Amino acid sequence: MTKPNTLIFVDLASDDPSAAGAFYAQVFGWENDARPEGVYHRMVPGGFFKKPDGTDSEIGNLHLGIFKAANARPHPEPEGVEPRGLSTEGRKPRIWVLISDDDSADRILGTAEALGATLLWKNHYWKEFNGYNHAFRDPWGNEIVLWGKAGPDPQIPTDYTRE
Structure with a gap:
């Protein structure tokens, strides 16, 4: 392998992705991109990673996903599988x-x-x-x-x- 595998996304579980999306939009000022509403929300922080001189690079900031714990998408089973609750x-x-x-x-x-x-x-x-x-x-x-x-x-x- 000549190149490392690339981390592209991290997801958080929620029993209410709509509320979680609104929470993170207020706390951090991120765009709450529902895709679709209440099932999966992509939190878009905007902006770009900075170069050493402080200017924007061509690399966009990482996004965060929020998925519905009761039926985590994507998954081959349309109804999802266990576990369906939040890890506490x-x-x-x-x-x-x-x-x-x-x-x-x-x-x-x-x-x-x-x-x-x-x-x-x-x-x-x-x-x-x-x-x-x-x-x-x-x-x-x-x-x-x-x-x-x-x-x-x-x-x-x-x-x-x-x-």
């Missing part, structure tokens, strides 16, 4: 979202909580990757980790935990 116990994949330069963790977390999310933790600095991070669980049990750039000479607030 144990560890599951986490989605990492870079905080835009014109947004803030406080605004994102406040909006998410007002819409039914649960704050998991906030105000943590991870030296290994030089970033500030915070996390919440959406109303469907999916975990979202926010990432803020710390910069070349990070000034870590005293109330932040560190590792």
